[in-house]
Structure formats: structure tokens, C-alpha cells
Amino acid sequence: MLKPSQTAYVPFVSVENMMRLVHHIGLEPMLKDLADEIEADFIRWPLFDKTPRVASHSDVGVIELMPTSDGETYGFKYVNGHPSNMKKGLQTVTAFGLLADVATGYPLMLTEMTILTALRTAATSAMAAKWLAPEGSKVMAMIGNGAQAEFQALAFKAICGIEEVRLYDIDPAATEKCARNLQGLGLTVVPCKTSQDAILGAQIITTCTADKQYATILTDNMVGSGVHINAVGGDCPGKTELHKDILLRSGIFVEYPPQTRIEGEIQQLDADYPVTELWQVITGQAEGRKDARQITLFDSVGFAVEDFSALRYVHSQLKQAGLFQDLDMIADPDDPRDLFGMVQRAKTA
Amino acid sequence: MLKPSQTAYVPFVSVENMMRLVHHIGLEPMLKDLADEIEADFIRWPLFDKTPRVASHSDVGVIELMPTSDGETYGFKYVNGHPSNMKKGLQTVTAFGLLADVATGYPLMLTEMTILTALRTAATSAMAAKWLAPEGSKVMAMIGNGAQAEFQALAFKAICGIEEVRLYDIDPAATEKCARNLQGLGLTVVPCKTSQDAILGAQIITTCTADKQYATILTDNMVGSGVHINAVGGDCPGKTELHKDILLRSGIFVEYPPQTRIEGEIQQLDADYPVTELWQVITGQAEGRKDARQITLFDSVGFAVEDFSALRYVHSQLKQAGLFQDLDMIADPDDPRDLFGMVQRAKTA
Numbered sequence: 001m002l003k004p005s006q007t008a009y010v011p012f013v014s015v016e017n018m019m020r021l022v023h024h025i026g027l028e029p030m031l032k033d034l035a036d037e038i039e040a041d042f043i044r045w046p047l048f049d050k051t052p053r054v055a056s057h058s059d060v061g062v063i064e065l066m067p068t069s070d071g072e073t074y075g076f077k078y079v080n081g082h083p084s085n086m087k088k089g090l091q092t093v094t095a096f097g098l099l100a101d102v103a104t105g106y107p108l109m110l111t112e113m114t115i116l117t118a119l120r121t122a123a124t125s126a127m128a129a130k131w132l133a134p135e136g137s138k139v140m141a142m143i144g145n146g147a148q149a150e151f152q153a154l155a156f157k158a159i160c161g162i163e164e165v166r167l168y169d170i171d172p173a174a175t176e177k178c179a180r181n182l183q184g185l186g187l188t189v190v191p192c193k194t195s196q197d198a199i200l201g202a203q204i205i206t207t208c209t210a211d212k213q214y215a216t217i218l219t220d221n222m223v224g225s226g227v228h229i230n231a232v233g234g235d236c237p238g239k240t241e242l243h244k245d246i247l248l249r250s251g252i253f254v255e256y257p258p259q260t261r262i263e264g265e266i267q268q269l270d271a272d273y274p275v276t277e278l279w280q281v282i283t284g285q286a287e288g289r290k291d292a293r294q295i296t297l298f299d300s301v302g303f304a305v306e307d308f309s310a311l312r313y314v315h316s317q318l319k320q321a322g323l324f325q326d327l328d329m330i331a332d333p334d335d336p337r338d339l340f341g342m343v344q345r346a347k348t349a
Numbered sequence: 350m351l352k353p354s355q356t357a358y359v360p361f362v363s364v365e366n367m368m369r370l371v372h373h374i375g376l377e378p379m380l381k382d383l384a385d386e387i388e389a390d391f392i393r394w395p396l397f398d399k400t401p402r403v404a405s406h407s408d409v410g411v412i413e414l415m416p417t418s419d420g421e422t423y424g425f426k427y428v429n430g431h432p433s434n435m436k437k438g439l440q441t442v443t444a445f446g447l448l449a450d451v452a453t454g455y456p457l458m459l460t461e462m463t464i465l466t467a468l469r470t471a472a473t474s475a476m477a478a479k480w481l482a483p484e485g486s487k488v489m490a491m492i493g494n495g496a497q498a499e500f501q502a503l504a505f506k507a508i509c510g511i512e513e514v515r516l517y518d519i520d521p522a523a524t525e526k527c528a529r530n531l532q533g534l535g536l537t538v539v540p541c542k543t544s545q546d547a548i549l550g551a552q553i554i555t556t557c558t559a560d561k562q563y564a565t566i567l568t569d570n571m572v573g574s575g576v577h578i579n580a581v582g583g584d585c586p587g588k589t590e591l592h593k594d595i596l597l598r599s600g601i602f603v604e605y606p607p608q609t610r611i612e613g614e615i616q617q618l619d620a621d622y623p624v625t626e627l628w629q630v631i632t633g634q635a636e637g638r639k640d641a642r643q644i645t646l647f648d649s650v651g652f653a654v655e656d657f658s659a660l661r662y663v664h665s666q667l668k669q670a671g672l673f674q675d676l677d678m679i680a681d682p683d684d685p686r687d688l689f690g691m692v693q694r695a696k697t698a
Contacts, residue, residue, distance in 0.1 A: 080454020
């Protein structure tokens with residue numbers, strides 16, 4: 001066979017190389033870097049080509065494509081959400097993503113994104129809390145101790161200065177796993193037997209559970225004034241975590257309203273219920289937390305711009321770290337109109 | 350580093366392996382197989398989860414994602430269209446695609462699709478012509494002799510029994526390239542100096558040009574009664590090939606109206622102008638060609654179901670041919686909730 005030219009190759013970051021990259025940079029520094037990249041892209045929010053993600057739903061889960069572009073670079077993520085996977089020994093969420101050049105449409109990088117999504121989700125949550133949580137927050141309740149939990153805890157430590165995490169999960173084995181993983185990383189870790197216990201003294205409440213249905217992880221009487229709620233788990237039509245009454249008492253902040261109205265906690269509210277876009281808080285166009293007594297709610301569903309930031313960050317680290325392999329993914333005939341000739345010549349070469 | 354488990358691996362078909370597969374099966378047999386697969390999926394059209402492709406447009410081109418699902422398997426294609434790429438020595442169209450398991454959301458196969466798209470586009474055109482072209486068609490005019498031209502010519506030979514192709518392109522070098530590539534493949538090849546000359550005696554007229562703007566490749570007086578027009582090139586908002594008057598004289602057949610009304614030749618017509626869906630002709634629910642004098646027009650833009658058929662076909666050939674490599678693309682912790690532990694353990698492993 002003929003050897004493909006360099007244009008045919010797309011740098012690919014495997015799971016193994018993504019883990020190497022994380023340890024090359026360090027977990028907390030990488031979470032901070034990602035939060036900075038995401039914040040920088042939220043500041044230039046209006047110039048992104050935005051669309052609600054394209055979801056293909058089945059009885060057991062969802063497969064989504066999340067594209068966006070800043071006019072120079074295009075990125076998209078493939079991601080699934082299958083709560084029943086865990087019973088089969090599989091991940092609830094797996095993902096991969098691609099960055100491409102808008103000027104030519106040629107791919108620039110293909111990468112695993114299961115790990116990268118966990119990192120960018122935690123970085124986004126912590127970045128939002130930096131703008132919305134009460135000043136001097138030191139304690140976070142972490143309800144739902146699955147695959148995302150430790151990343152959230154570390155991001156809130158690195159970006160918001162959280163010192164104590166209080167863990168609760170309906171499955172004690174998940175809490176044990178989470179507490180074990182967080183040992184020795186500089187956080188006070190308090191496993192709790194109930195969610196009421198977990199939220200005791202917490203200024204920030206993170207909910208991150210993964211049922212594909214309406215659930216009430218927090219009821220109204222559990223939530224006192226002045227807290228910041230980081231609602232991560234409700235991210236599908238028909239999948240929510242908070243009682244509607246909490247929403248009605250909160251200042252609600254979202255990523256991209258057309259997507260959040262379909263997928264977020266606010267699917268429980270009227271389509272014109274007022275919410276604030278997070279990017280406007282960051283640019284100073286909208287008010288964030290009003291006062292120390294307000295409940296702020298970041299109704300996070302995960303938006304394509306966050307993946308774009310993460311993809312660009314990994315791409316910027318690629319050459320330096322050398323942690324990629326070349327993938328022969330793009331047919332590249334010598335004469336671009338002669339695809340047929342290239343195929344035919346491969347027969348005899 | 351820890352060695353990933355088998356679940357972490359996604360079979361990947363490189364450009365080189367796709368070319369091997371084509372020659373392993375044979376170009377004409379593979380075009381026939383693909384036409385059969387596409388026809389079979391058109392027969393079960395109503396059960397597909399269908400959406401117009403998600404396009405990100407820029408001044409110079411478009412990047413598109415084309416997802417669909419039959420409820421058991423999910424597929425999508427990434428594809429760009431950049432007419433100005435050719436001047437840079439790059440392909441106008443490049444593509445790759447993925448097949449995934451709906452039950453778990455896990456990828457089943459990643460593959461190059463630049464070559465596969467050329468094959469499936471030609472197979473779709475010829476399959477449609479089998480249903481719509483006048484009986485006993487032997488001569489095809491091929492206007493636009495770029496990357497798709499030879500694939501079209503061979504597909505119409507293999508599937509419709511075309512014996513003579515008459516070539517025309519505004520760039521004589523493209524016609525030369527196409528004529529050279531088609532030598533010795535069992536077709537009478539006639540290079541022509543004008544499009545008028547090319548359509549002389551042709552029962553089928555294929556237009557496949559790649560300008561991102563309204564163009565008039567065929568004018569009304571060029572098209573006589575009884576021909577079948579296979580319009581391949583008009584596949585973008587603002588990009589058409591045929592004069593509107595031709596459309597008004599033709600029976601118009603399309604893949605998926607919500608997408609064709611945006612991208613196809615019929616963007617020149619009112620939004621409710623009657624068109625027939627090709628799948629209904631194949632299932633007998635709608636009439637195809639009315640009589641020998643009717644002009645039939647297949648206003649083809651390319652739809653996700655055709656890529657799905659092609660992806661499934663390649664997947665079915667994978668194991669047999671052994672033409673793939675394993676890609677470490679999916680993070681696969683022993684305990685699916687312990688993604689963090691997997692990342693942390695990789696540090697010391």
C-alpha cells in the first residue's frame with residue numbers, strides 16, 4: 001500500500017495518553033487551567049455558533065452530539081448517558097471528541113473524552129460557584145458519590161477553596177469508594193448516612209445522581225437560606241433532582257437556556273420563567289448573587305462550549321507533551337479530485 | 350500504565366484498511382452491496398430516528414454531523430464541504446463515522462468515511478435511478494468530473510446497466526483525469542467539450558459540481574422529455590445546479606423532505622411544492638416514473654440513513670476481513686463508578 005501523506009493523519013489522544021497528560025500537568029493544576037479556559041470562552045460567549053445538543057433517546061439512555069464553533073475552530077463531543085450501564089459493569093457516561101479547522105473542515109485532533117468530560121464538568125461547576133457561592137465557603141455537601149464525585153470535590157478545593165466535603169449516596173459502597181479516593185488529597189472528608197446529615201453546615205450543595213427519571217434528591221425544607229446549589233445530575237428531559245419549590249426560592253443561573261429548558265431542573269418551570277445566563281454574570285452584564293441570604297442555583301446540564309474549551313486546552317498541550325498517536329483517518333490523494341485514482345492505485349501498490 | 354480491558358477498545362478502519370476492504374470485496378460488488386443495504390434501510394424508513402443534519406456554516410464551507418438510529422444501532426457521520434479546499438491541494442469533502450450500540454451507548458466502530466461516502470453516494474444515486482430512470486437506459490451524461498465522478502459512473506454500470514458515460518467539466522483536466530481512471534473498466538467513455546454535447550443521447554443526466562453558490566449547470570432548453578436527472582451537487586443552502594424551470598417540468602423525488610427543502614434543488618420552490626419521498630416509491634406507497642415522457646429528478650442531498658447503511662455494511666465485513674486496528678478510546682475502570690481511582694492508579698502503575 002502507498003504510505004499516506006501527513007495531511008491524512010489526525011493526532012489521537014487515547015485514554016492512556018489522557019491519563020498521562022493529567023499526571024504530567026497534575027490533577028488540580030489541570031482543573032484550574034480548564035476552569036480558566038472555560039471562563040475565557042464564557043466571556044466571548046456571543047461569538048460561538050450555539051445549538052442545543054442533538055439527542056437520540058431510547059428507553060435506557062441517550063446518545064448526544066454536542067457541536068460548537070468560534071468561527072476559527074470547530075469542536076464536537078459524542079457522549080452517552082446510560083444509568084443502567086453500571087449494572088453491566090460499564091460506565092454511565094463515555095465520550096470522545098474532535099477538534100477541526102473551520103477554514104478547511106479537516107480534523108485537528110481526536111481524543112477520548114470520558115476522563116476529559118469528568119474534568120471539564122467539575123471545572124465548570126467550580127468556576128460557576130466562584131461567581132455565585134457565598135463568600136468564604138469552606139464546606140461542600142456532595143450528594144451522589146459516583147464517577148463524577150471526586151472530580152467535583154477536587155475542583156471545588158482547587159478553584160473555590162473548599163476544605164471539607166460531606167459525602168452521601170444511597171449506596172454506601174459509592175460513599176466508601178469516594179472517601180477512599182479522596183484520602184490524602186488535602187480535604188477533610190466526612191461520609192454521612194443521610195443527605196440531611198451531609199448538608200449540615202455546607203455552604204455549597206452539589207447534587208450529582210444519575211437516574212433517568214424525576215427524582216427528589218433535595219426537598220424544600222432541607223435547603224436553608226444563603227447556600228449555593230450546584231445541580232449537576234439533572235441533564236435529560238424527564239430527569240431532575242430538586243423539588244420544584246427549591247427552584248421557586250432560588251436565583252437560577254444556566255449555561256444555554258434553549259438547552260437547559262429542555263434538560264435542566266427548570267424543565268419543571270414555565271418556559272418563560274426568568275433565569276440568568278452565567279456568561280452574563282461573568283461579563284458583568286447581569287447580577288450574580290444578590291446578597292448573603294439568597295439561594296443561588298447553578299442548573300448545569302453541560303454545554304458544548306465547555307467541551308470546546310477542554311478540547312482546545314488538550315490540543316494546546318499535545319505537541320509539548322507528545323502524548324498522542326497519528327491516525328490515518330483522512331483520505332488524501334495527491335490530486336484532491338482524484339480520490340478514485342488513489343483507491344485504484346492502492347490495489348497494485 | 351495499566352493495560353486497558355477489551356471494552357476500552359473501539360475497532361478503527363483507517364483509510365488504508367478501507368482501500369484494502371474495497372479491493373478485498375471488489376469495487377463493483379461493493380457498490381452493489383451498498384445499494385442493496387441502502388435500499389433495505391429505505392424499506393424500513395419509518396422506524397429510523399431522523400433529523401436534518403446539524404450544519405455549522407462559514408464563509409468558505411460547512412461542517413456537518415449526520416446522526417440516525419434504528420433503535421438498536423446508532424450511527425453518525427462527520428463530513429465537511431469546502432469547495433475552496435481544492436486550490437490548497439485538499440479534498441472538498443472528507444468524512445469519518447461511528448457506529449454505536451443503542452443499549453449501552455458504547456461505540457462499536459470508528460471508520461474513515463471519505464472513501465465510504467463516495468461509494469455510498471454513488472450507490473444511492475444508482476439505486477434511485479433503478480426505480481426512476483427510463484427503462485433500458487444505456488447512456489449517462491456526467492457533468493462535473495471531480496472526486497465523485499468515477500464512483501457514479503461505475504455504480505450506474507453495476508446497478509443500472511449503463512454502458513456509455515459522456516463526460517463534461519468546466520476544467521478539461523478533470524475530464525481527462527476521469528476518462529483516464531475509467532479506462533479498461535468496461536464502459537464506453539466519451540469526453541465532451543460542452544455540457545450540451547455531453548447530454549446528447551443520454552437517458553440519465555448526473556450533475557455533480559461543487560460550487561457553494563447558486564449555479565445553472567442545466568438550463569431548461571437542454572433537458573428533453575423522458576430523461577432522469579440525478580442531481581448530486583446541490584446539497585447546501587444557497588447551492589443549486591438546475592434552473593428552476595426544469596424543476597417545474599419534473600417529477601421530483603427526495604430522501605428526507607425537511608432536509609432537502611433546506612439544501613436541495615427544491616430550495617428554489619415554495620415550501621409546500623409537492624415532492625415524493627423515494628422510500629415510498631420503493632415500498633409501493635407512492636408512484637415512481639409516470640410514463641416514458643416524464644422527466645424524473647432525484648434531488649439528492651445525502652441523508653444520514655445512507656451513511657448508517659454503509660457503516661453497518663463495513664461493520665459486518667470487519668471481523669471477516671480483519672482490516673481494523675483497536676483504538677484505546679473508551680475509559681473502562683474495573684468499577685464503573687471509579688473513574689477517578691482508575692486515573693489515580695495510572696499515576697503509579
